[in-house]
Amino acid sequence: MSNILPVVFDGIAYGSWLFLMSAGLTLIYGVMRILNVAHGSLYALGAYAACSFAGAWLNGGLPAAGSFGMLLLAAIVVGGLVGPLLERGLLQWMYGKDEVVLVLVTYAVFLIMEDVIKLVWGVDSLLLPEPYALPGNFSLGGLAYPVYNLLLIGMALVTGLALVWALYRTRQGKLLLAVIHDREMSMAMGINVSRFYLATFTVGATLAALGGALTAPTVAVTPGIGVEVIVLAFAVVVIGGLGSLGGAALGALLVGLVRSATVRYWPEAELFSIYAVMAIVLIARPKGLFAVQEARKI
Amino acid sequence: MRMSPSFTLRAAVAAFVMLLTVPASLAQQPIKVGIVTLLSGPAAGPFGVPARNAAELTAEMVNAGTVPAPYTQKGFGGTPIELVIIDEAGGPQKQVAEFRNLAPRVDIVIGYISSGDCLAIAPVAEELKKLTILFDCGTPRIFEDASYKYVFRTGPTGTMDNVSVALYLVERNPNVKSIAGINQNYAWGQDSWADFENAMKTLKPGIEVKTSQMPKLFAGQFGAEITTLLGSGAEVIHSSMWGGDLEGLVLQGAPRGLFEKHKVILSAGEPAINRLSTRIPDGTILGARGPFGPFAPDTELARWLKTNYQDRYQVPPNYASFKIAQAILGVKAAYEKAKGAGSAAPDQDKIIAALENLTFEGPGGTVKMSLGKGHQAVMDAAVGTTKVEGGQLKMVDVVRYPAEKVNPPDGVKSEAWIKTGLKK
Numbered sequence: 001m002s003n004i005l006p007v008v009f010d011g012i013a014y015g016s017w018l019f020l021m022s023a024g025l026t027l028i029y030g031v032m033r034i035l036n037v038a039h040g041s042l043y044a045l046g047a048y049a050a051c052s053f054a055g056a057w058l059n060g061g062l063p064a065a066g067s068f069g070m071l072l073l074a075a076i077v078v079g080g081l082v083g084p085l086l087e088r089g090l091l092q093w094m095y096g097k098d099e100v101v102l103v104l105v106t107y108a109v110f111l112i113m114e115d116v117i118k119l120v121w122g123v124d125s126l127l128l129p130e131p132y133a134l135p136g137n138f139s140l141g142g143l144a145y146p147v148y149n150l151l152l153i154g155m156a157l158v159t160g161l162a163l164v165w166a167l168y169r170t171r172q173g174k175l176l177l178a179v180i181h182d183r184e185m186s187m188a189m190g191i192n193v194s195r196f197y198l199a200t201f202t203v204g205a206t207l208a209a210l211g212g213a214l215t216a217p218t219v220a221v222t223p224g225i226g227v228e229v230i231v232l233a234f235a236v237v238v239i240g241g242l243g244s245l246g247g248a249a250l251g252a253l254l255v256g257l258v259r260s261a262t263v264r265y266w267p268e269a270e271l272f273s274i275y276a277v278m279a280i281v282l283i284a285r286p287k288g289l290f291a292v293q294e295a296r297k298i
Numbered sequence: 299m300r301m302s303p304s305f306t307l308r309a310a311v312a313a314f315v316m317l318l319t320v321p322a323s324l325a326q327q328p329i330k331v332g333i334v335t336l337l338s339g340p341a342a343g344p345f346g347v348p349a350r351n352a353a354e355l356t357a358e359m360v361n362a363g364t365v366p367a368p369y370t371q372k373g374f375g376g377t378p379i380e381l382v383i384i385d386e387a388g389g390p391q392k393q394v395a396e397f398r399n400l401a402p403r404v405d406i407v408i409g410y411i412s413s414g415d416c417l418a419i420a421p422v423a424e425e426l427k428k429l430t431i432l433f434d435c436g437t438p439r440i441f442e443d444a445s446y447k448y449v450f451r452t453g454p455t456g457t458m459d460n461v462s463v464a465l466y467l468v469e470r471n472p473n474v475k476s477i478a479g480i481n482q483n484y485a486w487g488q489d490s491w492a493d494f495e496n497a498m499k500t501l502k503p504g505i506e507v508k509t510s511q512m513p514k515l516f517a518g519q520f521g522a523e524i525t526t527l528l529g530s531g532a533e534v535i536h537s538s539m540w541g542g543d544l545e546g547l548v549l550q551g552a553p554r555g556l557f558e559k560h561k562v563i564l565s566a567g568e569p570a571i572n573r574l575s576t577r578i579p580d581g582t583i584l585g586a587r588g589p590f591g592p593f594a595p596d597t598e599l600a601r602w603l604k605t606n607y608q609d610r611y612q613v614p615p616n617y618a619s620f621k622i623a624q625a626i627l628g629v630k631a632a633y634e635k636a637k638g639a640g641s642a643a644p645d646q647d648k649i650i651a652a653l654e655n656l657t658f659e660g661p662g663g664t665v666k667m668s669l670g671k672g673h674q675a676v677m678d679a680a681v682g683t684t685k686v687e688g689g690q691l692k693m694v695d696v697v698r699y700p701a702e703k704v705n706p707p708d709g710v711k712s713e714a715w716i717k718t719g720l721k722k
Binding site for chain 2: 006011013014017118123124125129137142146149215220221222223224227260263264267268270
């Protein structure tokens with residue numbers, strides 16, 4: 001039992017992190033049918049902005065606990081500025097085009113933003129270890145774990161529940177579900193679809209930036225961190241079924257647990273573990289675990 | 299034959315332009331040196347940009363004749379050098395295309411940090427007959443699996459990094475019984491771990507390997523790996539990680555007691571000193587891929603690089619900076635040896651002949667081009683232990699290993715040499 005417990009905890013922690021990455025990606029795809037490759041850059045921007053914001057806060061001699069607030073603020077600022085800028089400035093002109101075209105467009109944005117990040121923050125890594133070390137450790141199975149991981153799990157839970165509540169329990173959410181179900185009919189019924197697209201993209205971008213901001217204290221923020229994340233997030237979203245929030249949650253948890261068990265019992269296969277999960281799931285269910293059924297249209 | 303007035307005019311203008319340009323072409327043309335280093339991506343910060351900075355500094359000071367002896371002559375044998383810098387990012391396939399574009403534009407190419415790039419470039423350099431100096435990549439396979447006329451490497455291979463830390467460890471912990479590793483899952487990490495594991499098995503037969511963690515390159519997050527290492531009961535943990543991965547390992551591992559419970563070896567940890575500083579816990583065994591950075595000998599050349607680099611870039615030069623400065627100075631030494639007392643510029647074959655088996659001085663000490671039929675450098679190795687003193691990270695208990703002790707003899711492959719007893 002003491003052997004299993006750390007594996008499960010590490011799996012849940014990693015899964016929570018994956019879910020934060022994937023939630024925005026699957027939301028944007030579900031509503032807008034855009035596979036947003038620039039999600040990786042928004043994650044990276046969130047991480048860099050978090051380093052700048054929280055770094056300035058800490059350098060100003062302000063209470064260290066406030067640096068957590070700075071992480072959230074960085075995510076909101078990045079998502080709130082870059083999200084609408086991309087959607088209104090670029091993507092709104094692309095709607096109706098083939099999904100592959102949109103993948104290429106967002107990939108172009110991704111490449112541009114990688115260079116913008118290099119231009120603004122340089123190529124040296126940025127470190128922000130204070131929020132990670134501040135809450136200290138707790139013990140599980142005789143091993144020390146950072147409390148920060150618990151905060152990450154909590155954040156993933158709150159994010160997931162908030163999204164579900166907003167989608168299924170609010171009027172705006174229900175209208176959005178109508179847009180997802182049938183865009184043209186929703187427009188005919190007087191729903192301002194364009195406004196919903198803007199809102200969805202902004203929320204998705206903020207979630208990406210939040211993932212980056214919350215990761216920043218645990219890693220060295222370096223050029224290229226967005227690349228690693230987008231590949232993982234795509235895998236999780238594909239496993240769960242493109243566009244499904246519940247699928248992303250289950251996919252993230254599944255990948256987290258399998259990866260954690262692989263690291264423990266068969267470390268040589270770690271690189272392959274996530275893709276093994278993806279292959280097995282796709283063999284059994286080619287559209288992912290919870291693929292949204294397409295309505296047949298004449 | 300009648301010539302139109304416009305033709306005559308054009309001919310006159312052309313002749314005039316030619317007359318104007320002749321004196322310029324008779325003037326000294328600089329020697330063009332292509333520099334290929336990672337300017338974007340995760341390796342730009344720890345290696346690529348420090349290397350580019352040192353290359354620019356070295357070229358400038360070589361041209362001004364302000365490098366200490368024996369490099370006081372201006373330029374290469376009196377001829378100034380001019381750098382053409384390109385980005386190494388994009389992988390081997392892209393780099394081969396870039397190399398084919400670069401080669402006709404320059405006289406010499408100095409570059410390549412990634413072992414994958416080096417393995418891909420070497421045969422192309424041979425095909426294009428372009429003198430190419432590999433300055434940083436570590437894989438010993440380049441000159442062990444093939445032999446080249448136009449390709450040289452002025453930095454030592456990765457073999458000695460892991461052999462020297464194994465020797466250092468066993469000298470300090472003669473009763474060590476178990477090891478574990480966490481290395482990036484690609485050629486560098488796999489080779490480094492194999493060299494360390496094999497060296498430990500040779501030095502301490504029967505040593506137990508508890509676990510070998512191989513996270514994906516640039517994974518950045520190692521929660522589950524650290525848990526497994528903490529629970530493995532291994533006395534020693536070896537890692538050849540670099541860049542953001544190494545920094546992530548220290549940031550995530552130190553608060554969880556990874557460095558307290560285990561003796562940790564960071565075989566290529568030196569570039570992280572400037573970034574992490576006192577966050578690297580005391581007692582960590584650290585390598586610098588040779589006698590570079592804090593392990594550099596106290597010579598005028600080392601002081602020259604350290605002082606001038608620090609003054610210009612406000613950080614100390616790391617091993618990538620040392621190695622590219624060393625490559626440029628090595629070519630300068632060969633060029634001037636080939637030129638001799640004559641005034642004519644030596645051709646490429648003469649420079650190659652001069653560089654083969656050359657012994658020259660670099661900012662990291664003596665470099666002997668003694669492996670790979672005179673094309674591969676060996677140097678002394680240096681290993682130390684970290685200690686925070688007065689709020690600063692210091693290297694203590696520094697040991698230097700002679701090049702012959704930590705490198706195989708010429709013609710013997712590294713892996714076989716390690717497995718068969720590390721004999722001279």
